[in-house]
Amino acid sequence: xxxxxxxxxxxxxxxxxxxxxxxxxxxxxxxxxxxxxxxxxxxxxxxxxxxxxxxxxxxxxxxxxxxxxxxxxxxxxxxxxxxxxxxxxxxxxxxxxxxxxxxxxxxxxxxxxxxxxxxxxxxxxxxxxxxxxxxxxxxxxxxxxxxxxxxxxxxxxxxxxxxxxxxxxxxxxxxxxxxxxxxxxxxxxxxxxxxxxxxxxxxxxxxxxxxxxxxxxxxxxxxxxxxxxxxxxxxxxxxxxxxxxxxxxxxxxxxxxxxxxxxxxxxxxxxxxxxxxxxxxxxxxxxxxxxxxxxxxxxxxxxxxxxxxxxxxxxxxxxxxxxxxxxxxxxxxxxxxxxxxxxxxxxxxxxx
Amino acid sequence: xxxxxxxxxxxxxxxxxxxxxxxxxxxxxxxxxxxxxxxxxxxxxxxxxxxxxxxxxxxxxxxxxxxxxxxxxxxxxxxxxxxxxxxxxxxxxxxxxxxxxxxxxxxxxxxxxxxxxxxxxxxxxxxxxxxxxxxxxxxxxxxxxxxxxxxxxxxxxxxxxxxxxxxxxxxxxxxxxxxxxxxxxxxxxxxxxxxxxxxxxxxxxxxxxxxxxxxxxxxxxxxxxxxxxxxxxxxxxxxxxxxxxxxxxxxxxxxxxxxxxxxxxxxxxxxxxxxxxxxxxxxxxxxxxxxxxxxxxxxxxxxxxxxxxxxxxxxxxxxxxxxxxxxxxxxxxxxxxxxxxxxxxxxxxxxxxxx
Numbered sequence: 001x002x003x004x005x006x007x008x009x010x011x012x013x014x015x016x017x018x019x020x021x022x023x024x025x026x027x028x029x030x031x032x033x034x035x036x037x038x039x040x041x042x043x044x045x046x047x048x049x050x051x052x053x054x055x056x057x058x059x060x061x062x063x064x065x066x067x068x069x070x071x072x073x074x075x076x077x078x079x080x081x082x083x084x085x086x087x088x089x090x091x092x093x094x095x096x097x098x099x100x101x102x103x104x105x106x107x108x109x110x111x112x113x114x115x116x117x118x119x120x121x122x123x124x125x126x127x128x129x130x131x132x133x134x135x136x137x138x139x140x141x142x143x144x145x146x147x148x149x150x151x152x153x154x155x156x157x158x159x160x161x162x163x164x165x166x167x168x169x170x171x172x173x174x175x176x177x178x179x180x181x182x183x184x185x186x187x188x189x190x191x192x193x194x195x196x197x198x199x200x201x202x203x204x205x206x207x208x209x210x211x212x213x214x215x216x217x218x219x220x221x222x223x224x225x226x227x228x229x230x231x232x233x234x235x236x237x238x239x240x241x242x243x244x245x246x247x248x249x250x251x252x253x254x255x256x257x258x259x260x261x262x263x264x265x266x267x268x269x270x271x272x273x274x275x276x277x278x279x280x281x282x283x284x285x286x287x288x289x290x291x292x293x294x295x296x297x298x299x300x301x302x303x304x305x306x307x308x309x310x311x312x313x314x315x316x317x318x319x320x321x322x323x324x325x326x327x328x329x330x331x332x333x334x335x336x337x338x339x340x341x342x343x344x345x346x347x348x349x350x351x352x
Numbered sequence: 353x354x355x356x357x358x359x360x361x362x363x364x365x366x367x368x369x370x371x372x373x374x375x376x377x378x379x380x381x382x383x384x385x386x387x388x389x390x391x392x393x394x395x396x397x398x399x400x401x402x403x404x405x406x407x408x409x410x411x412x413x414x415x416x417x418x419x420x421x422x423x424x425x426x427x428x429x430x431x432x433x434x435x436x437x438x439x440x441x442x443x444x445x446x447x448x449x450x451x452x453x454x455x456x457x458x459x460x461x462x463x464x465x466x467x468x469x470x471x472x473x474x475x476x477x478x479x480x481x482x483x484x485x486x487x488x489x490x491x492x493x494x495x496x497x498x499x500x501x502x503x504x505x506x507x508x509x510x511x512x513x514x515x516x517x518x519x520x521x522x523x524x525x526x527x528x529x530x531x532x533x534x535x536x537x538x539x540x541x542x543x544x545x546x547x548x549x550x551x552x553x554x555x556x557x558x559x560x561x562x563x564x565x566x567x568x569x570x571x572x573x574x575x576x577x578x579x580x581x582x583x584x585x586x587x588x589x590x591x592x593x594x595x596x597x598x599x600x601x602x603x604x605x606x607x608x609x610x611x612x613x614x615x616x617x618x619x620x621x622x623x624x625x626x627x628x629x630x631x632x633x634x635x636x637x638x639x640x641x642x643x644x645x646x647x648x649x650x651x652x653x654x655x656x657x658x659x660x661x662x663x664x665x666x667x668x669x670x671x672x673x674x675x676x677x678x679x680x681x682x683x684x685x686x687x688x689x690x691x692x693x694x695x696x697x698x699x700x701x702x703x704x705x706x707x
Contacts, residue, residue: 124595224541226516231540235569242592245449259594263642266450268594311449315540317517 046195046341048202049236052121058136058185060192066348067169068190071183073347076163077156078149079105085142085187088114091345094283095194100290108147111256113290116283118343119276121192124241128272128288131262135188140180153180165351196278197236198340201332212336219332222325227302229329231315238277238337244313245270247306248287256289269311279342281334295330371397371422373431389665391683391701395424395435398698400453401684402523402623403460404672405468410489413674413682414438414468415700416457420498421470423491424700426676436491441498443474447521448593448641453686459534459576459672461525463550465489467502469532471522477538478518481506482525482548482558505548505558508536514560515539519546524576526585529606533585534558535573543571545587545604562609564589570600575625579603580632584612588622593641596620601636601652601659615659619650624672628707630679635707636661637670637683644669649683651707664707668697679705 045052054060071077075084088102089095095117101109112128120126126138142148143156151159160166160178167177174182201220203211212220223229234240243259250270259268272288286292292301303326305318321329373395395415403416413424421439428434439457447455459471468487472480483501508519521537532555536544543565548555565571568589575588585606591598599622603613617636624637633651638661640647648666652659669686676682680702687697 124598225513228516228541230565231571234565234571240571240592241595241598243594263594265594265642266452267448269450271594313449315517 044193044195046197046202046339048199048205049119049195049197050122052192052195054189054192055134055136058189060189061173063169064173064186064189065193066190067166067173068186068188069345069348070166070169070350071187072190074350076159077143077151077183079151079155083149085139086347088142088148089117091194091343094118094279094281095343096283098284100285102148104145104148105150110147112288113285115273115275116279117191117194118196118278118283119194119237121195122237122276123273125273129259129262130243130273135191136181136184139184139187139191156180156183163351169351194343194345196276196339196342199278199337200340201336203340204336213331215328215331216336217332218325219328219330220336222321222329223332226325227299227319227321227329228315229302232274232313233277239274241274243268243271243273244315245309245311246272246287246302246316247309247312248272248291248301249289250307250309250312258288267311270309271311271313277333277337279339280337282338282342295333296326299326299329371395371435373434389703389707391665391667391703393699393701394426394682395422395700396698397695398422398684398700399696400447400455400686401698401700402455402458402473402671402686403471403525404624404674404682404684404700405460405462405525406674406676406682407462407468407487407489408465410465411676412489413676413700414460414462414487415684416460416470416672417684417698418444418454418456420495421457421460421468421485423487425491426702433491437495438487438492439470439485439498439500440495441472441474443472443498445474445476445521447473455521458521458523459525461527461532463527463532463555469525469527469534470501471525471534472506473521473523473537475507475520476518477520478509478515479507480520480522480538482522482532482534482546484555503555505532505555508544508546508558508560515542515544519544519560522546523574524587526576526578528578528582528585531606532558533561533576533606535576535587536560537572537574537590540571541565543573543589545573545576545585545609547609562604562611564602567604567611568600568602568614570598573602575622575636577625577627578606580627580629586625586634588625588636590621590623590639593621596640596642596646599638601625601654615654615657617652617659617661619661620646623670624674624683626673626675626681628679628681629675629677630705631707633707635664635673635681637667637673639669639671639686644688649673649681649703665703675707679707681707 072085088097096114102114126132132138170178200211259271303319306316399418401417405414415422420441423438424435441456447453455473457470458473482505484503510518519536519538522534524535526533532548534546542563544560545562547561548558564573570589570591572590574590585604587602589600599619601615619638621639622636623639649664650661672684689697
């Protein structure tokens with residue numbers, strides 16, 4: 001927890017009032033079902049973040065989010081019951097998985113680092129190359145990918161329909177048996193609750209000038225000025241949602257073309273989506289190929305100007321940062337962007 | 353980038369003999385209003401035209417493109433005299449990572465009937481200028497040289513806390529409230545609009561003034577104009593070229609630089625903005641980098657906190673727009689080169705009064 005003593009003090013003062021209101025709300029909740037929980041699901045956004053938009057055909061409810069969480073954690077969504085979404089996108093590892101390349105069924109490895117699920121609710125594009133426009137579409141990908149969960153749409157639907165607990169929940173939430181589309185919708189609804197905000201930076205920005213340590217404050221200044229990080233890592237989610245070639249992996253003869261595979265513009269060669277930096281200290285290793293183990297290495301990469309290539313972003317060039325500035329920058333990334341109420345979800349009980 | 357000898361020869365040909373004056377209609381919008389709006393091509397063989405200004409009194413149209421600034425005389429009966437090079441700028445820079453476009457001067461606007469402001473895009477960020485040229489009411493016998501400006505502003509070099517790489521790509525120019533405003537497209541951490549106060553007819557230092565990125569989290573201010581009452585500075589912020597639908601229409605107080613309003617437009621890359629002097633309606637061009645088939649001229653209607661963008665006419669990589677006093681709309685397009693073609697694809701077109 002990153003709460004300041006002032007905030008804690010304020011919370012205690014409010015406790016009595018909050019407890020009383022909570023009791024009243026609980027009575028209403030019991031009396032009128034889960035309406036209040038549904039509203040919470042729609043509105044629980046940490047400080048510093050914008051409103052989460054939900055697709056009109058996939059509005060969240062508490063039951064749907066709960067179902068999505070079970071599916072997210074359930075290894076039965078893979079061919080051999082060994083891999084779940086959480087295997088590669090683990091809350092304990094920044095909602096990534098700590099390896100350069102995650103391991104799928106039969107010990108297979110992919111070629112890209114697992115992107116975090118944190119704040120994907122705000123993403124205009126999903127996957128490193130942005131090939132899917134929504135979390136609903138994204139959720140279907142890894143399940144069917146032969147080197148990830150490697151199960152067909154038909155097989156997973158049949159498997160889940162044999163689990164009575166799932167059948168009942170799908171009936172309650174969607175008024176259908178398990179379907180592939182609704183499975184994806186439930187997972188996406190859950191993922192939209194995985195939010196990272198309320199960091200020291202957010203409190204600093206809101207006016208608490210002591211929220212950042214001195215080193216983090218110096219690092220913040222470097223981030224938004226001399227190091228040019230905010231050219232791409234901008235806005236509440238620290239991403240411009242765009243695609244940039246930042247000079248990673250471009251020395252390989254057959255480099256990963258990234259966004260170019262989706263959109264055939266020359267400038268997209270070797271370009272990948274700008275990731276969020278929220279809770280970035282938790283999700284090592286870094287970059288689309290997981291080639292940099294620490295944030296210190298990431299900063300050194302950018303200071304060096306990346307691997308020169310014809311498609312290199314014009315905002316990537318050698319920087320003149322002092323050793324202290326580099327250190328401060330890393331401090332800002334690690335401390336300044338660390339969530340005050342990080343979504344450290346625990347595994348749910350899975351249906352039988 | 354240093355042009356080779358054949359390129360120079362081609363440039364010279366283009367400059368002095370290669371522009372074509374046309375009379376054919378090129379496009380019309382689709383759907384219900386298909387017959388309502390058409391554009392007529394006036395000039396072809398332009399190379400990446402991006403700025404337009406109409407001279408008060410003469411109605412002459414000044415066009416910024418790769419090789420300099422051209423003057424187009426709409427009423428000139430002799431077609432061979434209808435367009436001529438006014439200011440020759442030899443420099444060249446490349447805009448974009450692919451597609452890549454050679455660019456020279458980018459934005460133009462008049463201070464008065466004879467002082468033309470030209471925003472430079474032909475050099476690297478931190479080395480470009482905003483220049484003011486004195487232009488007459490007729491085409492000059494010889495093109496003015498780039499350094500013949502009566503006032504030269506900038507460059508905006510690297511400065512601690514202001515710009516970490518230097519500003520540049522002075523894309524849009526607007527004059528009002530006793531000042532020159534220039535959109536800058538170099539430093540993506542700030543997205544500056546720079547300002548030069550005019551005192552006794554003389555423009556002062558060009559200073560980064562409005563950090564549009566810090567105000568809105570979206571960078572690349574490009575299009576710029578004043579509201580019809582002159583009270584608001586109206587800016588089109590392009591955002592990321594690779595991201596569709598992220599362009600903003602933003603309103604700033606020209607005196608304080610304070611953001612008054614920011615609207616999501618749903619457009620991808622607003623490159624030009626202009627108010628109709630006849631109807632007061634606001635029009636924008638969308639270059640639409642990621643999907644140029646979606647580019648065109650749009651009417652922007654502000655309703656409370658929302659902006660509705662309505663397609664008026666599909667265009668091929670449209671850039672600048674400017675109305676003359678009679679309500680005729682001029683628009684430039686980068687266009688697309690014909691396969692095997694030797695001519696530059698850029699053009700100037702007119703949409704007759706009615707918008």
